[in-house]
Amino acid sequence: MEQQTNSEVILIVEDEDVLRKTMGDELRDEGFRVLIARNGSEGLELAERERPDLILLDILMPVMDGLTMMQKLREGSEWGKKVPIILLTNMSASEDEIMHAITRDEPAYFLVKSNYYLADVVAKIRERLSAPR
């Protein structure tokens, strides 16, 4: 696990067990360090404590949904304002609401889970991590 100590940390906030596990395993295999949370409230706490390099955030979740978590994070701290977020959706929320949240809370990107291969999501993560912040 030596190589992973220097690797970038991704927080996955997703309530679907299979999706969370599969995405987490793939990211670990790709050399990232992975943190997981099951809802926005867990995600918010973990994010503030561990300060991951990027957050993969599901939108529809129990307890606290992804858009609320993102808003709280953006309002919470200087770090929270800047951490890159990739929103994962299954087109369940109103996209206008999502687009509104994204324009308000840059930098965030929005991917439709079912339309992407895992490899595409990984590529998107790498692209975000290498982008100037």
Place this chain on the structure above:
Amino acid sequence: MIGTSIPNSAESGLRPLAIEEYKLALDSASDHITITDAHGIILYANRAIERTTGFSPEEVVGKKAGSRELWGGLMDRAFYDRLWTTVIRDRQSFVSELRNRRKDGTVYDASATISPILGSSGEVEYLIGIERDITHEKELERAKSAFVSLASHQLRTPPTAVSWIAERLLRERFGPISEEQRSAITSMRDTNRRMISILDALLNVSRIELGTFSITPQEHDGCSMLSSAVEEARPIALGRGVDLRFHCPGESVVFPIDEPLFLMAFGNVLSNALRYTPREGTVDVTCQRVSERTTFGGRAIAPGRWVVSVADTGFGIPSQAQSHVFSKFYRADNVRMQFADGTGLGLYVARSIVEHSGGEIWFTSREGHGTTFFIALPLSGMEPRSGPHQLVPMEMLSLSVTQDSSGDIPKDG
């Protein structure tokens, strides 16, 4: 149906009824019935009018049918223009669904037929309007669409998970796999993508039917947009052995376009052309700005429009199928036999996008020779509309790529 002439009761051979008996029949009808003069001023209304509109027959006589003062005024100007043109100028029956307002202000859905009655000189003397309250049916329809929408959200998580796990298997994350295993897992992954794309299409249909999708046009160059879409499809054309050509006259055509929506409509048309054209065939994509009245595929197009055409040398659409191709879930027999996997929703979605944004879509086709589709958009721009949702991108083109790679394409003649 052309308007009926006033009957001569002596010729009908029926026992002449007293006018009161006719009135009794009309008053027991469950649909509301009005008789107006040629200007729409109500001469008679049956009792059912009170049930649908809340106005009593006595209240409406002498007023204009469907006016704002009574139950009308909710439809746009173009609707009423179409109505009057049909019944007065063309002397045809007008049949349509519409929304009206009751006396108490509540809105109801109605299905109406308005027919002209012609006098001896052939001029419209009376109009007979029959209207049925279909609010309940419309509510059921909306509930059905809302259910489809909810179900397709819920249903996409499981195939997404299967597709992701299959992807990990294919990347040998769980150890090396044999060629046979690779082929089986690839089929599994692609089948799941197909399921997702059917869900996407269903979700779009429900958003179209619920009227909840938005159109957000922005200034774009139509030519370069088409050109990149064609380039994106080129690998598929190469894989299928189809010569894909693009011709767009030099200058750029910049006007307000909702890029993702337009590309979805165009993509659905193009992917059909590529799919239903046999090896060695050609698909020609062209676009042009219409500067003087020009006929495309039998339809005269006025200046101020931008016309895109997609012409293929494919199987063509059988003549008996031509009136159905834009219908939901419709697939012509000749392609259904060869390609079991289409959803029959691509052209329905394409037409909905184009027509909701003020454009037109049509085609000409000969079975065994090929098909040409045309899309015309107003250069003043696609018409914006607001709504809480966007349509889901339909990845039909990329889907065809995965089918190619699985060697699943039938050998076309």
